[in-house]
Amino acid sequence: MPRSNAGTKGVPRADREAQILVAATRLFGTLGYAGTSVAAVAEPAGISKPLVYSYFGSKEGLYSACLRRAGEQLAVEMEVIARSGVVGLERGLRTLEGVFDLLEPQPWVWRLIFDPTAPAEGEVAEVMATYTARITALAEEGVGELAALVGISDPLDVSALVRVWMSIFDALVGWWVDHPDQSAEAMTARCVRLFTGVTGADLGTVLA
Amino acid sequence: MPRSNAGTKGVPRADREAQILVAATRLFGTLGYAGTSVAAVAEPAGISKPLVYSYFGSKEGLYSACLRRAGEQLAVEMEVIARSGVVGLERGLRTLEGVFDLLEPQPWVWRLIFDPTAPAEGEVAEVMATYTARITALAEEGVGELAALVGISDPLDVSALVRVWMSIFDALVGWWVDHPDQSAEAMTARCVRLFTGVTGADLGTVLA
DNA sequence: GAGGTAACTTACTCCAAGGTCATATTGCGA
DNA sequence: TCGCAATATGACCTTGGAGTAAGTTACCTC
Numbered sequence: 247m248p249r250s251n252a253g254t255k256g257v258p259r260a261d262r263e264a265q266i267l268v269a270a271t272r273l274f275g276t277l278g279y280a281g282t283s284v285a286a287v288a289e290p291a292g293i294s295k296p297l298v299y300s301y302f303g304s305k306e307g308l309y310s311a312c313l314r315r316a317g318e319q320l321a322v323e324m325e326v327i328a329r330s331g332v333v334g335l336e337r338g339l340r341t342l343e344g345v346f347d348l349l350e351p352q353p354w355v356w357r358l359i360f361d362p363t364a365p366a367e368g369e370v371a372e373v374m375a376t377y378t379a380r381i382t383a384l385a386e387e388g389v390g391e392l393a394a395l396v397g398i399s400d401p402l403d404v405s406a407l408v409r410v411w412m413s414i415f416d417a418l419v420g421w422w423v424d425h426p427d428q429s430a431e432a433m434t435a436r437c438v439r440l441f442t443g444v445t446g447a448d449l450g451t452v453l454a
Numbered sequence: 455m456p457r458s459n460a461g462t463k464g465v466p467r468a469d470r471e472a473q474i475l476v477a478a479t480r481l482f483g484t485l486g487y488a489g490t491s492v493a494a495v496a497e498p499a500g501i502s503k504p505l506v507y508s509y510f511g512s513k514e515g516l517y518s519a520c521l522r523r524a525g526e527q528l529a530v531e532m533e534v535i536a537r538s539g540v541v542g543l544e545r546g547l548r549t550l551e552g553v554f555d556l557l558e559p560q561p562w563v564w565r566l567i568f569d570p571t572a573p574a575e576g577e578v579a580e581v582m583a584t585y586t587a588r589i590t591a592l593a594e595e596g597v598g599e600l601a602a603l604v605g606i607s608d609p610l611d612v613s614a615l616v617r618v619w620m621s622i623f624d625a626l627v628g629w630w631v632d633h634p635d636q637s638a639e640a641m642t643a644r645c646v647r648l649f650t651g652v653t654g655a656d657l658g659t660v661l662a
Numbered sequence: 663g664a665g666g667t668a669a670c671t672t673a674c675t676c677c678a679a680g681g682t683c684a685t686a687t688t689g690c691g692a
Numbered sequence: 693t694c695g696c697a698a699t700a701t702g703a704c705c706t707t708g709g710a711g712t713a714a715g716t717t718a719c720c721t722c
Binding site (some may be wrong): 507 | 710711713715717719
Protein backbone atom coordinates (compact mmCIF):
# COMPACT_ATOMS: atom_id res chain seq x y z
CA MET A 247 0.00 0.00 0.00
CA PRO A 248 1.32 3.42 -1.04
CA ARG A 249 2.43 5.73 1.72
CA SER A 250 1.04 8.86 0.00
CA ASN A 251 -1.69 9.81 -2.43
CA ALA A 252 0.77 11.10 -4.98
CA GLY A 253 1.71 9.23 -8.11
CA THR A 254 0.07 8.62 -11.46
CA LYS A 255 -3.33 6.99 -11.65
CA GLY A 256 -2.83 5.97 -15.22
CA VAL A 257 -5.08 8.65 -16.71
CA PRO A 258 -3.51 10.17 -19.84
CA ARG A 259 -3.18 13.92 -19.99
CA ALA A 260 -5.73 14.36 -22.79
CA ASP A 261 -8.41 12.55 -20.79
CA ARG A 262 -7.74 14.53 -17.64
CA GLU A 263 -7.79 17.77 -19.55
CA ALA A 264 -11.19 16.88 -20.92
CA GLN A 265 -12.52 16.05 -17.44
CA ILE A 266 -11.19 19.30 -16.06
CA LEU A 267 -12.70 21.31 -18.90
CA VAL A 268 -16.12 19.78 -18.32
CA ALA A 269 -16.05 20.60 -14.61
CA ALA A 270 -14.61 24.06 -15.17
CA THR A 271 -17.09 24.99 -17.90
CA ARG A 272 -19.97 24.07 -15.65
CA LEU A 273 -18.66 26.07 -12.70
CA PHE A 274 -17.54 29.11 -14.67
CA GLY A 275 -20.87 29.15 -16.47
CA THR A 276 -22.85 28.88 -13.27
CA LEU A 277 -20.89 30.98 -10.80
CA GLY A 278 -19.04 33.21 -13.23
CA TYR A 279 -15.30 33.68 -13.62
CA ALA A 280 -14.88 35.77 -10.48
CA GLY A 281 -17.06 33.50 -8.38
CA THR A 282 -15.18 30.33 -9.24
CA SER A 283 -11.92 29.28 -7.60
CA VAL A 284 -9.43 26.88 -9.15
CA ALA A 285 -9.69 24.66 -6.08
CA ALA A 286 -13.45 24.46 -6.63
CA VAL A 287 -12.78 23.21 -10.17
CA ALA A 288 -10.28 20.59 -9.04
CA GLU A 289 -12.62 19.00 -6.54
CA PRO A 290 -15.45 17.78 -8.82
CA ALA A 291 -12.85 16.80 -11.41
CA GLY A 292 -11.45 14.47 -8.75
CA ILE A 293 -7.93 15.87 -8.77
CA SER A 294 -5.79 18.39 -6.95
CA LYS A 295 -5.19 22.03 -7.73
CA PRO A 296 -1.55 21.79 -8.87
CA LEU A 297 -2.53 19.38 -11.63
CA VAL A 298 -4.85 22.00 -13.04
CA TYR A 299 -1.99 24.49 -13.03
CA SER A 300 0.32 21.92 -14.54
CA TYR A 301 -2.06 21.42 -17.47
CA PHE A 302 -3.53 24.89 -17.97
CA GLY A 303 -0.94 27.22 -16.50
CA SER A 304 -3.25 29.65 -14.76
CA LYS A 305 -6.87 30.39 -14.01
CA GLU A 306 -6.98 32.55 -17.09
CA GLY A 307 -5.50 29.76 -19.16
CA LEU A 308 -8.15 27.39 -17.89
CA TYR A 309 -10.92 29.84 -18.67
CA SER A 310 -9.53 30.53 -22.11
CA ALA A 311 -9.56 26.82 -22.89
CA CYS A 312 -13.21 26.52 -21.83
CA LEU A 313 -14.02 29.61 -23.83
CA ARG A 314 -12.37 28.35 -27.00
CA ARG A 315 -14.31 25.07 -26.94
CA ALA A 316 -17.66 26.68 -26.16
CA GLY A 317 -17.15 29.70 -28.38
CA GLU A 318 -16.12 27.63 -31.34
CA GLN A 319 -19.22 25.44 -31.02
CA LEU A 320 -21.56 28.40 -30.79
CA ALA A 321 -19.92 30.49 -33.48
CA VAL A 322 -19.82 27.62 -35.94
CA GLU A 323 -23.46 26.75 -35.29
CA MET A 324 -24.53 30.32 -35.90
CA GLU A 325 -22.35 30.71 -38.98
CA VAL A 326 -23.70 27.54 -40.54
CA ILE A 327 -27.24 28.79 -40.12
CA ALA A 328 -26.33 32.19 -41.48
CA ARG A 329 -24.86 30.56 -44.60
CA SER A 330 -27.82 28.26 -45.09
CA GLY A 331 -29.72 30.86 -47.10
CA VAL A 332 -32.46 31.67 -44.63
CA VAL A 333 -33.16 35.42 -44.40
CA GLY A 334 -35.09 38.05 -42.52
CA LEU A 335 -36.69 37.47 -39.16
CA GLU A 336 -36.72 33.77 -39.84
CA ARG A 337 -32.95 33.77 -39.80
CA GLY A 338 -33.04 35.15 -36.27
CA LEU A 339 -35.48 32.46 -35.25
CA ARG A 340 -33.46 29.68 -36.80
CA THR A 341 -30.38 30.92 -35.02
CA LEU A 342 -32.23 30.89 -31.72
CA GLU A 343 -33.45 27.39 -32.49
CA GLY A 344 -29.94 26.17 -33.23
CA VAL A 345 -28.57 27.71 -30.06
CA PHE A 346 -31.36 26.25 -27.96
CA ASP A 347 -30.59 22.80 -29.33
CA LEU A 348 -26.89 23.21 -28.75
CA LEU A 349 -27.42 24.49 -25.23
CA GLU A 350 -30.08 22.01 -24.17
CA PRO A 351 -27.64 19.62 -22.43
CA GLN A 352 -25.40 22.41 -21.09
CA PRO A 353 -27.27 25.70 -20.84
CA TRP A 354 -24.65 27.28 -18.56
CA VAL A 355 -22.26 27.46 -21.51
CA TRP A 356 -24.02 30.58 -22.75
CA ARG A 357 -23.00 32.66 -19.79
CA LEU A 358 -19.38 31.69 -20.31
CA ILE A 359 -19.06 33.70 -23.47
CA PHE A 360 -20.63 36.86 -22.15
CA ASP A 361 -19.47 36.64 -18.55
CA PRO A 362 -19.20 40.20 -17.25
CA THR A 363 -16.99 39.09 -14.35
CA ALA A 364 -14.21 37.87 -16.65
CA PRO A 365 -11.02 39.97 -16.71
CA ALA A 366 -11.09 42.90 -19.12
CA GLU A 367 -7.48 42.49 -20.20
CA GLY A 368 -5.07 39.74 -21.14
CA GLU A 369 -5.59 36.43 -22.86
CA VAL A 370 -9.15 35.87 -21.66
CA ALA A 371 -10.28 39.24 -22.91
CA GLU A 372 -8.71 38.57 -26.29
CA VAL A 373 -10.35 35.18 -26.73
CA MET A 374 -13.69 36.57 -25.61
CA ALA A 375 -13.31 39.45 -28.05
CA THR A 376 -12.65 36.99 -30.88
CA TYR A 377 -15.87 35.07 -30.39
CA THR A 378 -17.91 38.13 -29.52
CA ALA A 379 -16.71 39.67 -32.77
CA ARG A 380 -17.65 36.62 -34.81
CA ILE A 381 -21.12 36.54 -33.31
CA THR A 382 -21.57 40.29 -33.56
CA ALA A 383 -20.64 40.17 -37.24
CA LEU A 384 -23.48 37.74 -37.86
CA ALA A 385 -25.89 39.92 -35.92
CA GLU A 386 -24.83 42.97 -37.89
CA GLU A 387 -25.45 41.13 -41.11
CA GLY A 388 -28.94 39.99 -40.15
CA VAL A 389 -30.03 43.14 -38.40
CA GLY A 390 -28.61 45.35 -41.13
CA GLU A 391 -30.66 43.58 -43.75
CA LEU A 392 -33.83 43.81 -41.68
CA ALA A 393 -33.19 47.45 -40.76
CA ALA A 394 -32.85 48.48 -44.39
CA LEU A 395 -36.19 46.85 -45.11
CA VAL A 396 -38.04 48.95 -42.55
CA GLY A 397 -36.25 52.17 -43.45
CA ILE A 398 -33.70 52.37 -40.67
CA SER A 399 -30.56 53.61 -42.39
CA ASP A 400 -28.67 55.78 -39.91
CA PRO A 401 -25.53 53.83 -38.95
CA LEU A 402 -25.90 54.68 -35.28
CA ASP A 403 -29.51 53.53 -35.34
CA VAL A 404 -28.37 50.25 -36.85
CA SER A 405 -25.61 49.96 -34.28
CA ALA A 406 -28.09 50.42 -31.45
CA LEU A 407 -30.46 47.95 -33.05
CA VAL A 408 -27.72 45.34 -33.26
CA ARG A 409 -27.11 45.78 -29.57
CA VAL A 410 -30.83 45.46 -28.91
CA TRP A 411 -31.11 42.31 -30.96
CA MET A 412 -28.19 40.65 -29.18
CA SER A 413 -29.70 41.63 -25.90
CA ILE A 414 -33.05 40.11 -26.88
CA PHE A 415 -31.23 36.95 -27.84
CA ASP A 416 -29.47 36.91 -24.49
CA ALA A 417 -32.71 37.57 -22.62
CA LEU A 418 -34.45 34.66 -24.31
CA VAL A 419 -31.60 32.29 -23.58
CA GLY A 420 -31.44 33.60 -20.01
CA TRP A 421 -35.16 33.14 -19.49
CA TRP A 422 -34.86 29.63 -20.77
CA VAL A 423 -31.98 28.82 -18.43
CA ASP A 424 -34.27 29.95 -15.59
CA HIS A 425 -37.06 27.66 -16.84
CA PRO A 426 -35.30 24.33 -17.29
CA ASP A 427 -38.58 22.43 -17.69
CA GLN A 428 -39.09 24.03 -21.12
CA SER A 429 -37.75 22.01 -24.03
CA ALA A 430 -35.73 23.62 -26.78
CA GLU A 431 -38.61 22.98 -29.14
CA ALA A 432 -41.11 24.69 -26.86
CA MET A 433 -38.79 27.67 -26.61
CA THR A 434 -38.59 28.02 -30.34
CA ALA A 435 -42.37 27.95 -30.59
CA ARG A 436 -42.56 30.59 -27.88
CA CYS A 437 -40.20 32.81 -29.81
CA VAL A 438 -42.35 32.47 -32.90
CA ARG A 439 -45.40 33.61 -30.93
CA LEU A 440 -43.55 36.55 -29.43
CA PHE A 441 -42.00 37.71 -32.69
CA THR A 442 -45.29 37.40 -34.48
CA GLY A 443 -47.10 39.33 -31.78
CA VAL A 444 -44.62 42.16 -31.60
CA THR A 445 -43.80 42.66 -35.27
CA GLY A 446 -46.98 41.43 -36.90
CA ALA A 447 -44.85 39.31 -39.25
CA ASP A 448 -46.01 35.93 -40.48
CA LEU A 449 -43.75 33.14 -39.27
CA GLY A 450 -46.28 30.36 -39.45
CA THR A 451 -44.19 28.08 -41.64
CA VAL A 452 -41.11 28.13 -39.46
CA LEU A 453 -42.17 25.27 -37.23
CA ALA A 454 -42.30 22.71 -40.00
CA MET B 455 1.96 72.28 13.31
CA PRO B 456 0.28 68.98 14.10
CA ARG B 457 2.48 65.93 14.62
CA SER B 458 0.16 63.60 12.69
CA ASN B 459 -2.51 63.72 10.04
CA ALA B 460 -5.16 62.47 12.41
CA GLY B 461 -7.79 64.68 13.93
CA THR B 462 -11.06 66.20 12.75
CA LYS B 463 -11.06 68.53 9.74
CA GLY B 464 -14.32 70.08 10.75
CA VAL B 465 -16.44 68.34 8.14
CA PRO B 466 -19.77 67.21 9.63
CA ARG B 467 -20.69 63.56 9.25
CA ALA B 468 -23.62 64.21 6.90
CA ASP B 469 -21.40 66.11 4.47
CA ARG B 470 -18.70 63.44 4.50
CA GLU B 471 -21.26 60.72 3.98
CA ALA B 472 -22.55 62.54 0.94
CA GLN B 473 -19.04 62.93 -0.49
CA ILE B 474 -18.31 59.27 0.08
CA LEU B 475 -21.56 58.21 -1.56
CA VAL B 476 -20.80 60.25 -4.65
CA ALA B 477 -17.35 58.74 -5.04
CA ALA B 478 -18.57 55.23 -4.24
CA THR B 479 -21.51 55.39 -6.64
CA ARG B 480 -19.24 56.42 -9.46
CA LEU B 481 -16.72 53.66 -8.79
CA PHE B 482 -19.22 50.91 -8.13
CA GLY B 483 -21.14 51.89 -11.24
CA THR B 484 -18.02 51.95 -13.38
CA LEU B 485 -15.95 49.06 -12.06
CA GLY B 486 -18.71 47.00 -10.47
CA TYR B 487 -19.04 45.86 -6.87
CA ALA B 488 -16.40 43.15 -7.11
CA GLY B 489 -13.96 45.36 -8.98
CA THR B 490 -14.08 48.20 -6.47
CA SER B 491 -12.13 48.24 -3.20
CA VAL B 492 -13.07 50.33 -0.20
CA ALA B 493 -9.63 51.90 -0.26
CA ALA B 494 -10.26 52.97 -3.86
CA VAL B 495 -13.43 54.72 -2.70
CA ALA B 496 -11.68 56.49 0.16
CA GLU B 497 -9.01 58.00 -2.04
CA PRO B 498 -11.09 60.20 -4.38
CA ALA B 499 -13.29 61.09 -1.41
CA GLY B 500 -10.16 62.53 0.17
CA ILE B 501 -10.30 60.47 3.35
CA SER B 502 -8.97 57.23 4.79
CA LYS B 503 -10.50 53.78 4.72
CA PRO B 504 -11.45 53.46 8.40
CA LEU B 505 -13.66 56.54 8.15
CA VAL B 506 -15.69 54.80 5.50
CA TYR B 507 -16.08 51.83 7.82
CA SER B 508 -16.92 54.10 10.71
CA TYR B 509 -19.77 55.65 8.72
CA PHE B 510 -21.05 52.73 6.66
CA GLY B 511 -20.00 49.66 8.63
CA SER B 512 -18.88 47.48 5.75
CA LYS B 513 -18.41 47.36 2.00
CA GLU B 514 -21.89 45.89 1.72
CA GLY B 515 -23.29 48.67 3.89
CA LEU B 516 -21.66 51.24 1.65
CA TYR B 517 -23.01 49.62 -1.49
CA SER B 518 -26.48 49.33 0.04
CA ALA B 519 -26.47 53.05 0.78
CA CYS B 520 -25.51 53.87 -2.82
CA LEU B 521 -28.14 51.47 -4.06
CA ARG B 522 -30.91 52.96 -1.94
CA ARG B 523 -30.25 56.46 -3.22
CA ALA B 524 -29.96 55.47 -6.86
CA GLY B 525 -32.74 52.88 -6.75
CA GLU B 526 -35.16 55.24 -5.11
CA GLN B 527 -34.52 57.91 -7.74
CA LEU B 528 -34.99 55.53 -10.62
CA ALA B 529 -37.99 53.70 -9.20
CA VAL B 530 -39.81 56.91 -8.32
CA GLU B 531 -39.13 58.37 -11.76
CA MET B 532 -40.53 55.29 -13.45
CA GLU B 533 -43.52 55.05 -11.14
CA VAL B 534 -44.45 58.66 -11.69
CA ILE B 535 -44.45 58.12 -15.45
CA ALA B 536 -46.46 54.93 -15.08
CA ARG B 537 -49.11 56.79 -13.05
CA SER B 538 -49.24 59.70 -15.44
CA GLY B 539 -51.81 58.00 -17.62
CA VAL B 540 -49.68 57.30 -20.68
CA VAL B 541 -50.26 53.82 -22.10
CA GLY B 542 -49.06 51.34 -24.69
CA LEU B 543 -45.72 51.57 -26.44
CA GLU B 544 -45.64 55.28 -25.69
CA ARG B 545 -45.42 54.46 -21.98
CA GLY B 546 -42.27 52.47 -22.69
CA LEU B 547 -40.82 55.36 -24.60
CA ARG B 548 -41.67 57.93 -21.96
CA THR B 549 -40.04 55.73 -19.36
CA LEU B 550 -36.90 55.51 -21.44
CA GLU B 551 -36.99 59.27 -21.90
CA GLY B 552 -37.29 59.84 -18.15
CA VAL B 553 -34.46 57.47 -17.39
CA PHE B 554 -32.22 59.06 -20.02
CA ASP B 555 -32.81 62.47 -18.47
CA LEU B 556 -32.15 61.18 -14.98
CA LEU B 557 -29.00 59.39 -16.06
CA GLU B 558 -27.58 62.11 -18.24
CA PRO B 559 -25.29 63.57 -15.55
CA GLN B 560 -24.46 60.19 -14.01
CA PRO B 561 -24.96 57.36 -16.50
CA TRP B 562 -22.96 54.86 -14.43
CA VAL B 563 -25.77 54.75 -11.88
CA TRP B 564 -27.68 52.38 -14.12
CA ARG B 565 -25.17 49.60 -13.76
CA LEU B 566 -25.32 49.90 -9.99
CA ILE B 567 -28.82 48.50 -9.79
CA PHE B 568 -28.24 45.54 -12.07
CA ASP B 569 -24.62 44.82 -11.16
CA PRO B 570 -24.06 41.09 -11.70
CA THR B 571 -20.93 41.14 -9.54
CA ALA B 572 -22.81 42.17 -6.40
CA PRO B 573 -23.19 39.53 -3.67
CA ALA B 574 -26.13 37.19 -4.15
CA GLU B 575 -26.97 37.06 -0.46
CA GLY B 576 -27.22 39.38 2.51
CA GLU B 577 -28.26 43.00 2.79
CA VAL B 578 -27.11 44.04 -0.67
CA ALA B 579 -29.07 41.27 -2.33
CA GLU B 580 -32.18 42.25 -0.41
CA VAL B 581 -31.98 45.91 -1.31
CA MET B 582 -31.29 45.04 -4.94
CA ALA B 583 -34.26 42.68 -4.92
CA THR B 584 -36.48 45.45 -3.57
CA TYR B 585 -35.74 47.85 -6.38
CA THR B 586 -35.61 45.18 -9.05
CA ALA B 587 -39.05 44.08 -7.90
CA ARG B 588 -40.47 47.61 -8.06
CA ILE B 589 -39.12 48.11 -11.55
CA THR B 590 -40.16 44.65 -12.71
CA ALA B 591 -43.69 45.27 -11.45
CA LEU B 592 -43.94 48.31 -13.70
CA ALA B 593 -42.59 46.36 -16.65
CA GLU B 594 -45.11 43.59 -16.04
CA GLU B 595 -47.91 46.12 -16.00
CA GLY B 596 -46.89 47.76 -19.24
CA VAL B 597 -45.88 44.62 -21.09
CA GLY B 598 -48.96 42.72 -19.88
CA GLU B 599 -51.23 45.37 -21.31
CA LEU B 600 -49.41 45.39 -24.64
CA ALA B 601 -49.25 41.60 -24.81
CA ALA B 602 -52.99 41.23 -24.35
CA LEU B 603 -53.50 43.65 -27.21
CA VAL B 604 -51.55 41.52 -29.66
CA GLY B 605 -53.02 38.23 -28.48
CA ILE B 606 -50.21 36.98 -26.27
CA SER B 607 -51.99 35.47 -23.30
CA ASP B 608 -49.94 32.50 -22.09
CA PRO B 609 -48.44 33.55 -18.73
CA LEU B 610 -45.06 32.08 -19.60
CA ASP B 611 -45.04 33.95 -22.89
CA VAL B 612 -45.77 37.14 -21.00
CA SER B 613 -43.09 36.34 -18.48
CA ALA B 614 -40.53 35.87 -21.26
CA LEU B 615 -41.68 39.05 -22.94
CA VAL B 616 -41.23 41.03 -19.72
CA ARG B 617 -37.67 39.76 -19.57
CA VAL B 618 -37.13 40.72 -23.18
CA TRP B 619 -38.49 44.21 -22.64
CA MET B 620 -36.27 44.83 -19.62
CA SER B 621 -33.34 43.57 -21.58
CA ILE B 622 -34.12 45.92 -24.46
CA PHE B 623 -34.30 48.75 -21.98
CA ASP B 624 -30.95 47.76 -20.55
CA ALA B 625 -29.42 47.44 -24.01
CA LEU B 626 -30.54 50.93 -24.99
CA VAL B 627 -29.20 52.46 -21.80
CA GLY B 628 -25.99 50.46 -22.22
CA TRP B 629 -25.55 51.59 -25.81
CA TRP B 630 -26.05 55.14 -24.72
CA VAL B 631 -23.47 54.84 -21.97
CA ASP B 632 -21.04 53.68 -24.66
CA HIS B 633 -21.90 56.71 -26.84
CA PRO B 634 -21.57 59.64 -24.43
CA ASP B 635 -21.71 62.18 -27.22
CA GLN B 636 -25.40 61.42 -27.73
CA SER B 637 -27.78 63.66 -25.79
CA ALA B 638 -30.71 62.23 -23.87
CA GLU B 639 -33.02 63.90 -26.36
CA ALA B 640 -31.27 62.35 -29.34
CA MET B 641 -31.53 58.95 -27.68
CA THR B 642 -35.24 59.32 -27.22
CA ALA B 643 -35.65 60.22 -30.87
CA ARG B 644 -33.57 57.21 -31.82
CA CYS B 645 -35.80 54.95 -29.76
CA VAL B 646 -38.85 56.33 -31.52
CA ARG B 647 -37.31 55.49 -34.90
CA LEU B 648 -36.36 51.99 -33.80
CA PHE B 649 -39.73 51.20 -32.22
CA THR B 650 -41.57 52.52 -35.22
CA GLY B 651 -39.42 50.53 -37.60
CA VAL B 652 -39.71 47.26 -35.74
CA THR B 653 -43.38 47.33 -34.71
CA GLY B 654 -44.87 49.48 -37.43
CA ALA B 655 -46.63 51.53 -34.74
CA ASP B 656 -47.17 55.26 -35.12
CA LEU B 657 -45.29 57.22 -32.47
CA GLY B 658 -45.03 60.47 -34.39
CA THR B 659 -46.61 62.61 -31.70
CA VAL B 660 -44.34 61.52 -28.90
CA LEU B 661 -41.61 64.04 -29.57
CA ALA B 662 -43.80 67.06 -28.91
C1' DG C 663 -9.15 76.67 29.78
C1' DA C 664 -10.72 72.00 30.90
C1' DG C 665 -12.88 68.19 29.37
C1' DG C 666 -16.03 65.67 26.49
C1' DT C 667 -17.11 64.22 21.98
C1' DA C 668 -16.99 63.97 17.01
C1' DA C 669 -13.88 63.50 13.27
C1' DC C 670 -9.88 61.35 11.58
C1' DT C 671 -5.51 58.35 10.66
C1' DT C 672 -1.62 55.00 11.17
C1' DA C 673 -0.64 50.55 11.56
C1' DC C 674 -1.98 46.61 12.17
C1' DT C 675 -4.77 41.47 11.79
C1' DC C 676 -6.90 38.03 9.07
C1' DC C 677 -8.32 35.34 5.30
C1' DA C 678 -9.37 33.62 0.72
C1' DA C 679 -7.48 32.49 -3.38
C1' DG C 680 -3.83 32.50 -7.04
C1' DG C 681 0.25 30.26 -7.74
C1' DT C 682 4.68 27.29 -6.76
C1' DC C 683 7.99 23.61 -4.91
C1' DA C 684 9.61 19.50 -3.54
C1' DT C 685 8.47 14.98 -3.55
C1' DA C 686 5.92 10.47 -4.33
C1' DT C 687 4.15 6.69 -7.29
C1' DT C 688 3.59 4.01 -11.38
C1' DG C 689 3.74 2.58 -16.45
C1' DC C 690 6.75 1.39 -19.87
C1' DG C 691 10.68 0.95 -23.04
C1' DA C 692 15.45 -0.76 -23.30
C1' DT D 693 14.94 -5.19 -13.84
C1' DC D 694 16.48 -0.72 -14.16
C1' DG D 695 15.51 3.92 -14.81
C1' DC D 696 13.15 7.71 -16.81
C1' DA D 697 9.09 10.30 -18.05
C1' DA D 698 4.50 11.18 -16.99
C1' DT D 699 1.16 11.73 -13.60
C1' DA D 700 0.01 13.18 -9.27
C1' DT D 701 -0.18 15.58 -4.44
C1' DG D 702 0.65 17.97 0.38
C1' DA D 703 2.48 21.85 2.04
C1' DC D 704 3.91 25.98 1.26
C1' DC D 705 4.53 31.07 -0.34
C1' DT D 706 2.31 35.49 -1.70
C1' DT D 707 -0.90 39.11 -2.49
C1' DG D 708 -4.76 41.99 -2.20
C1' DG D 709 -8.36 43.51 0.08
C1' DA D 710 -11.85 43.40 4.04
C1' DG D 711 -12.01 44.80 8.50
C1' DT D 712 -10.16 46.57 13.39
C1' DA D 713 -7.56 48.60 17.51
C1' DA D 714 -5.72 52.32 19.36
C1' DG D 715 -4.47 56.60 19.37
C1' DT D 716 -4.52 61.90 17.59
C1' DT D 717 -6.51 66.36 16.73
C1' DA D 718 -9.86 69.96 16.83
C1' DC D 719 -14.22 71.87 17.84
C1' DC D 720 -17.74 73.11 21.28
C1' DT D 721 -19.68 73.89 25.69
C1' DC D 722 -19.45 75.47 30.26
